[in-house]
């Protein structure tokens with residue numbers, strides 16, 4: 001049996017996805033397919049490295065040394081064709097933390113910050129928490145697929161936007177931005193001197209027909225305008241270990257960012273276990289990841305085919321991530337009723353689309369990073385509830 005078919009009991013492991021159901025959905029009687037972690041074990045080499053490190057038994061202050069940094073440099077080259085230098089790296093416990101720091105380092109209160117909606121909800125919080133002004137460039141949905149409204153994008157940048165938080169690949173709509181799209185976004189950001197904060201946490205999770213292109217890899221000018229946030233956490237299911245890093249070739253920007261980290265007492269490093277997990281994942285995890293991607297694509301195709309042939313719901317055509325964005329508008333329910341319907345009738349715990357912006361009001365987001373048996377159960381629950389509505 002493939003390791004991706006094994007069903008693991010995650011109850012009572014302090015899992016947000018499984019053990020917080022009562023808090024989030026007011027009932028434990030839902031199959032949790034929400035928050036973005038996977039029901040799969042991390043690569044065995046990562047587990048072995050962590051156990052070996054734990055056996056040493058001393059957990060003193062830990063440095064991110066060149067050996068660890070080189071695993072990132074090599075990963076960027078081998079997976080993304082991006083040649084970076086060790087000294088472009090800084091470290092943080094999470095991408096969301098880095099975005100909070102970056103917004104404070106590179107913009108001022110009341111500055112305009114642009115995002116492409118519907119989008120990962122903490123982007124809104126990053127803007128709101130520091131009293132920046134939210135500017136939306138809503139994505140265009142056509143034929144079950146999302147694209148960028150470039151006319152609106154330029155109009156908004158021109159209005160004095162200071163920073164653009166790019167989600168690449170995009171959560172929740174599953175787009176893996178093409179070369180032309182990235183080039184055009186970058187060209188306009190250079191034209192209007194807008195800093196690009198590129199959240200590329202889903203970079204490694206793209207289907208085989210697609211290729212993730214780090215926006216900063218397009219040219220030196222674009223790299224100088226960009227701060228890229230990445231992590232092995234989505235890729236290898238390590239979110240609880242809190243390892244992430246920021247890449248920028250721009251020395252001045254890096255200095256400002258690290259100053260912000262220090263000012264807020266976050267430092268610029270990784271904890272002992274994060275260090276070990278990141279290094280071993282990037283050194284040994286590639287075969288595991290290739291296998292995972294095939295499983296995710298199969299799950300996505302299954303969900304799409306099943307849901308669309310048995311209901312009028314539409315599954316948005318995606319190119320990456322393990323998050324599936326489902327258009328539930330045919331049910332004719334408002335955001336609150338839709339949420340209630342999924343919990344009470346379908347008994348499934350999904351993320352409500354409204355949390356990604358008003359454009360998501362009639363959508364739900366489903367996490368398909370779980371064994372096929374779980375995906376089948378989730379899909380059957382939805383179909384059954386929709387048929388009985």
Ligand SMILES: Cc1ncc(COP(=O)(O)O)c(C=O)c1O
Pocket residue numbers: 036093094095096097120167171199201202231233239244
């Ligand atoms: C686009 C995006 N950015 C960031 C994160 C979370 O990153 P972290 O846990 O490193 O803060 C997620 C998690 O789902 C995400 O989808």
